[in-house]
Amino acid sequence: AKGSVVTTPINSEDEAYDAPVSIGTPAQPFNLDFDTGSSDLWVFSSLTPSNERNGQNIYTASRSSTAKQLSGESWKISYGDGSSSSGLVYSDVVTIGGLTAAGQAVEAASRVSQSFTSESATDGLVGLAFSSINTVSPDQQTTFFDTVKPSLASPVFTADLKHQAPGTYNFGFIDKSAFTGSITYTPVDNSQGFWGFTSTGFQVGNNDFQQESITGIADTGTTLLLLPDDVVNAYYSSVNNAQNDQSAGGFTVPCDTSLPDFSFGVGNNGAMITIPGSLMNLGPSGSGNSCFGGLQSSGTIGTNIFGDVALKAAFVVFDSGSQGQPQLGWASK
């Protein structure tokens, strides 16, 4: 089997990307954030208090003839930005891009934090990291990808995110028309449950390539490119009037400045993914006429995060084992 679904930026800063998902019988429609940085499929629901909702579509299990509560099971997740959600668990039919997962764990939110409430365009998340970090307790559940994997022509999915334009998530196949040149594969370390890999280094504009192992994760659920301080300082030291502005939450640049490209190395054949300078500006920072940089410090996080700012410059293959061990494929487009 194969699936293909269009994914769209939720706002003018490409802060997150949503895609349509149907849950239940008859189908209840949702716009969910596909997130390779977490492993819970959760949705706003009839259990979510009305003062924590803001127009989101809600899942009502009692209206689905195929919904079954997983009794005694619950979930609770928190993210590094301080946001969180938790609730009860059902199994139900989940359809994405023509692919149907029967008996998929659907995590219904009985509470969500403010940042989810205020994001009216997003009805929840589809976790696409490894099932080993799914939060359902006491019986951990599988991600949508793991649930449908046995039926897929190939155990892969791909992410093709775009700046201010519709992109695509494909399941079970690689669309050769979606990228240029060849795909460079690199091994994945999934010991922490993420799509972890090591970049071989970086390049600011047309300066020399800086060889430096940068270990991080490919994370469609995080907006920013979060890298070590030496990389971030090397980038912004080349931008006039860039400043690390604590009140803005990181590096800002004058909004009318043309920014240098940023490239990162992948694989051992010298391949690089280049983010155009124009995509390194996330728009007004909220203070003065400065704009927020797409590259920020990974500081105290404990991992580097190749979020949407990086991923939208590439066609990315999340391969869970067509060659035995999981790997990430990177191609320019």
Ligand SMILES: O=C(CNCCc1c[nH]c2ccccc12)Nc1scc(-c2ccccc2)c1C(=O)NCc1ccccc1
């Ligand atoms: O959680 C995810 C992916 N799902 C995000 C879903 C989501 C979280 N608010 C949302 C709001 C709307 C839609 C989706 C989400 N990725 C990872 S791996 C390690 C960290 C981390 C750990 C410790 C400290 C920092 C990061 C994060 C993280 O917190 N990213 C979000 C972020 C990272 C930095 C700044 C802001 C957010």
